[in-house]
Amino acid sequence: MTSTEHPRITGPPTPAFVIDESTLNILVSRFQNALAKYWPHSVMSYSVKTNPLPWLLTYMKRRGVWAEVVSDSEYRLVRAIGYEPGQIVYNGPVKSRAVLRAALRNGSLTNLDSKREVRWAAELAEEDPSLDVRVGLRVNWDLEGRCPGESTVDGETSRFGFDFDNGDLEAAISELAAAGANVVGLHMHRNSRTKSLAVYRAAAGVVAEIISKLNLDLDWIDIGGGFFGSPNDATRFDDYISCIHTELEAIVDLNRTRLVVEPGGSVIASSVEFHAQVLDTKDIGRQRFVITDTSRTDIDPLFRKKPVYDIDTEAALGTSHPEQVIVGFTCMEDDRLMVLKDSPKLVEGDRIVFRCVGAYTMSFGSSFIEFPPAVYALHENLLTLVRRAGDVEDYLQGNIWTGGQLPPTAAQLE
Ligand SMILES: Cc1ncc(COP(=O)(O)O)c(C=O)c1O
Incomplete structure (x- = not known):
């Protein structure tokens, strides 16, 4: 591997929980x-x-x-x-x-x-x-x-x-x-x-x-x-x-x-990890914001965990940035998951794995801005989907509303 190659981490499409x-x-x-x-x-x-x-x-x-x-x-x-x-x-x-x-x-x-x-x-x-x-x-x-x-x-x-x-x-x-x-x-x-x-x-x-x-x-x-x-x-x-x-x-x-x-x-906290992906980065002042497809609503729904996670990333080896702030997809200023100091640079498409996130995360499952992510079980190197990601159809189904039309698919919106 050359010094700027991205180490690859296998996993499901993001965002998703993986139970080991x-x-x-x-x-x-x-x-x-x-x-x-x-x-x-x-x-x-x-x-x-x-x-x-x-x-x-x-x-x-x-x-x-x-x-x-x-x-x-x-x-x-x-x-x-x-x-x-x-x-x-x-x-x-x-x-x-x-x-x-x-x-x-x-x-x-x-x-x-x-x-x-x-x-x-x-x-x-x-x-x-x-x-x-x-x-x-x-x-x-x-x-x-x-x-x-x-x-x-x-x-x-x-x-x-x-x-x-x-x-x-x-x-x-x-x-x-x-x-x-x-x-x-x-x-x-x-x-x-x-x-x-x-x-x-x-x-x-x-x-x-x-x-x-x-x-x-x-x-x-x-x-x-x-x-x-x-x-x-x-x-x-x-x-x-x-x-x-x-x-x-x-x-x-x-x-x-x-x-x-x-x-x-x-028994469940350390059996679960969360796979997310970098969607974009943005430099403001001394900080680089690394915007991801997860949020504290997924892995810290009570917003009280210390911002120190055991993580693994695909950031290119041999690179470094003084201060990267990993942030969530929501519109909340405090949706900041953690700060990486003098760490390899994350870029669009890099996977980030947060470990030890199985307890009181899915049970507080949030529909704030995005619906709950998919869950996979990992058994002898084989990933099986055990909960599909929530979507607009699920949400509409449980509600009494005056509409009646099916929501457009993403392709129909184009
Ligand atoms: C009555 C009771 N039993 C068991 C538990 C599980 O606790 P923990 O997840 O810390 O093992 C709780 C959590 O608050 C509880 O209130």
Whole structure:
């Protein structure tokens, strides 16, 4: 290769997400192995909101991973994919009465998060004494107090679950028990800043305290998600489960009480890359703007990632530019993905691959200015289209409008 040749990266037509099945295999197997090693009587359930792509849900189901859902729509989605109710963990603060009753009747592992859900579950137990209503309760616990610096809600309290300290958790347990329903699970999920082991040690410690104080006999302890995972870190999942195990082994019977985990980002983030292309470049002042066919709406939809991505590009080797700003296709000034300093020069047509963009990207899929991009799965060097790019026809279909004509094709516009 001569010094100004462009290294070629193979990939699908841009813009597109590519899911690398081999990375997914590694991460899912690692999590399953960690559970098998330290808590065999356990449930791994995939956090559907993290990326609800049907191909991915089907993959998880095939791998024996349950589905963790947090809304009625997600519940119905995973049923449509083929999940049985008994393979669904049903969480979230806004369940409907109808889906909650169906979930409890049909054996979904259900964690209640609000007073109305407690009321509805109690109603069901009273109505049908032959039904064994078994529920979990989400616990509101003080992450910041136990692990300073870890809370993601600076100076404020978490809005989820029942507070143990103010008596709400105990009141919910009493209300359910009076109706003949059993509280057999605790749900501990908290997002944290560093995803450190200390957070999981603290969560398990709170479980131990509640079990001892309230003398609970639990079917499950749901520790939630929020883990860190990377193909380059072979031991992290082992470390998490081993530390939870250490904290709880003296308190619960590991052969009776199941550990439930709900990983999302830790298994899907690094399994997905985004393939984009340079559409144009523009020099203004000291900066060169590199305009692409992607946007932060695709790979950073909450506009809060640090502008440092692990990328690969086709920029010509042996060239250099002091400051290139990679920008998106939208009309927003802050649609700036990252700045490359003293890096090879990108030109029209060069491919850029952004790595580690699988979590909370497709689920926030945006129709702002452009419709959501295509998704491909990469399996043994073979790319398969698993979601076609959104288009005007899809958009019109879901809308009530006064028109009625099909949109013109690009060629018809010429
Ligand atoms: C209840 C619950 N479980 C699991 C997850 C998945 O978290 P993560 O994607 O960080 O693994 C979340 C995310 O916020 C959550 O709220």
